[in-house]
Amino acid sequence: MxxxxxxxxxxxxxxxxxxxxxxxxxxxxxxxxxxxxxxxxxxxxxxxxxxxxxxxxxxxxxxxxxxxxxxxxxxxxxxxxxxxxxxxxxxxxxxxxxxxxxxxxxxxxxxxxxxxxxxxxxxxxxxxxxxxxxxxxxxxxxxxxxxxxxxxxxxxxxxxxxxxxxxxxxxxxxxxxxxxxxxxxxxxxxxxxxxxxxxxxxxxxxxxxxxxxxxxxxxxxxxxxxxxxxxxxxxxxxxxxxxxxxxxxxARDGEGATKLVEVRVTGAESDQIAKKIGKSIINSPLVKTAIFGEDPNWGRIMSTIGNSEDPIETSSVSVSFADVHVFKDGMPTEDKRTELEDYLKTNEVLINISLGNGTGAATVWGCDLSYDYVKINGEYTT
Known part of the structure; x- marks a missing residue:
């Protein structure tokens, strides 16, 4: 009721x-x-x-x-x-x-x-x-x-x-x-x-x-x-x-979206830095299109983290998709391509990023970038 x-x-x-x-x-x-x-x-x-x-x-x-x-x-x-x-x-x-x-x-x-x-x-x-x-x-x-x-x-x-x-x-x-x-x-x-x-x-x-x-x-x-x-x-x-x-x-109902994307960032120097890096991930066209295409190209996430304006201790970074770790303590894990491909077929994608031992943390939400996003916005006033 x-x-x-x-x-x-x-x-x-x-x-x-x-x-x-x-x-x-x-x-x-x-x-x-x-x-x-x-x-x-x-x-x-x-x-x-x-x-x-x-x-x-x-x-x-x-x-x-x-x-x-x-x-x-x-x-x-x-x-x-x-x-x-x-x-x-x-x-x-x-x-x-x-x-x-x-x-x-x-x-x-x-x-x-x-x-x-x-x-x-x-x-x-x-x-x-x-x-x-x-x-x-x-x-x-x-x-x-x-x-x-x-x-x-x-x-x-x-x-x-x-x-x-x-x-x-x-x-x-x-x-x-x-x-x-x-x-x-x-x-x-x-x-x-x-x-x-x-x-x-x-x-x-x-x-x-x-x-x-x-x-x-x-x-x-x-x-x-x-x-x-x-x-x-x-x-x-x-x-x-x-x-x-x-x-x-x-975020789930984003124009043309097929997947809700949640990014949790921990271990940052401050909550503000954590949020800024999280936002950079969910705003990256390369990350968003990879998630739409269910392509396990996690290197795009590493590149986006590395482009942060704030200093990052790369040897302390870990990244996982839900519980599928692809990068741990500055090193890639064993190949998880098959597991990752299976996970990306879901309509909700969780990306966990640990930057080290800082107390800063943030959770942000976004969506993938599909063909329909371009169509909707290419024809918005027509």
Whole structure:
């Protein structure tokens, strides 16, 4: 049974932005909610990012408005005005302050948002809000995703619901593609902000599909307090697990992906170095294509590790695919080609890398690089 957090409702419609699929959703809290958000560091950020930062700055939100099929990025002053118009239209329909609406847009870059289609779709939406509409919202925010990503968790009387979208142009930097987390727990904005940052760093910031940081990355959390207090340590633990689960789903559903790739790096001088090396592995086109082709060419991993900007003690390096060791303490193991070929036929590939005796460690997720990735992105605007 799916549980939904108290006081949150949503609805999703087709506004006709690009086609006849769901492309606009509103998520609403009955009361103003404590809120925190993190956004892309791409300097060509979308207009909704600029407005969203302003609106969440006071630590409170009451609604989220998201359109797919158009990112409202690189659209100049008109884009900023369109993002404001979207929040104003939604606020007027819901009877709340425009500053309490977080706008998000995702889709093609550089095309003006057809704002008149959105404003025409908003009147009457308040009557369509339902408590079980959140799963539809997860569908409405999709672009090249092949399935919606939605999860809920219970902590006593408290419920957390989370959704995410993302399939290509994925390597978040202090944010994710689009992710919205809703809870009826009572949590102060400052505590939410701290917990969200820690959770994002080990989840969404540890995933990459193609090494491109999107212009629209947003993750936001709203806590409306309608279920009362919660143990903050327990909440943070569940929140982190939820974010990791969604991050892995994004990697698994990478454009054209056939395999989820997990890279665990240990023995580094710091967690930051471990994450940087892990990311270099999952972003390497040579590694990604070898995994897609189920080619046991582990030398590509050694080459990528060796290209690290940080010093590596090569005689201390060990590499294994799950429990199949191919390189140990700076030396290749006996030929494991047959075992490795068999392992690479699975749809989840785990690569373990030990760099020595350091305390730094990180786990990152990505996917393989298939023919379909080129096809999807070669035809994205056509």
């Amino acid at each position: 799916t549980h939904f957090p108290k006081g949150f409702t949503s609805c999703s419609v087709n506004a006709g932005i690009k086609d006849d699929t769901l492309d606009f959703t509103i998520i609403y809290s009955d009361v103003r909610a404590s809120a925190a958000a993190m956004f892309t560091k791409n300097q060509f950020c979308g207009a909704p990012i600029t407005i969203g930062k302003e609106h969440v700055a006071d630590g409170y939100l009451q609604a989220i408005a998201v359109n797919s099929k158009n990112a409202n990025v690189a659209t100049g002053d008109k884009g900023l005005q369109d993002a404001r118009t979207m929040t104003e239209a939604v606020a007027a329909e819901l009877g709340i302050h425009a500053g309490d609406v977080l706008p998000s847009s995702t889709g093609v870059i550089g095309v003006p948002l057809p704002i008149e289609k959105i404003t025409a779709a908003v009147p009457g939406l308040k009557k369509q809000l339902t408590a079980d509409g959140l799963e539809q919202s997860a569908r409405a925010i999709m672009t090249t995703d092949t399935y919606p990503k939605f999860r809920t968790r219970k902590i006593g009387d408290v419920t957390i619901a989370a959704m995410a979208k993302g399939s290509g142009m994925i390597e978040p930097n202090m944010a994710t593609m689009l992710s919205y987390i809703l809870t009826d727990a009572e949590i102060e904005p400052a505590d939410l902000k701290k917990m969200l940052k820690k959770a994002v760093d080990v989840s969404f910031n540890s995933v990459s599909v193609d090494g491109d940081t999107s212009t629209s990355d947003t993750v936001a959390i709203l806590a409306n307090g309608l279920a009362g207090n919660v143990d903050l340590a327990e909440f943070e633990s569940v929140l982190t697990d939820l974010c990791i689960e969604l991050a892995k789903e994004i």
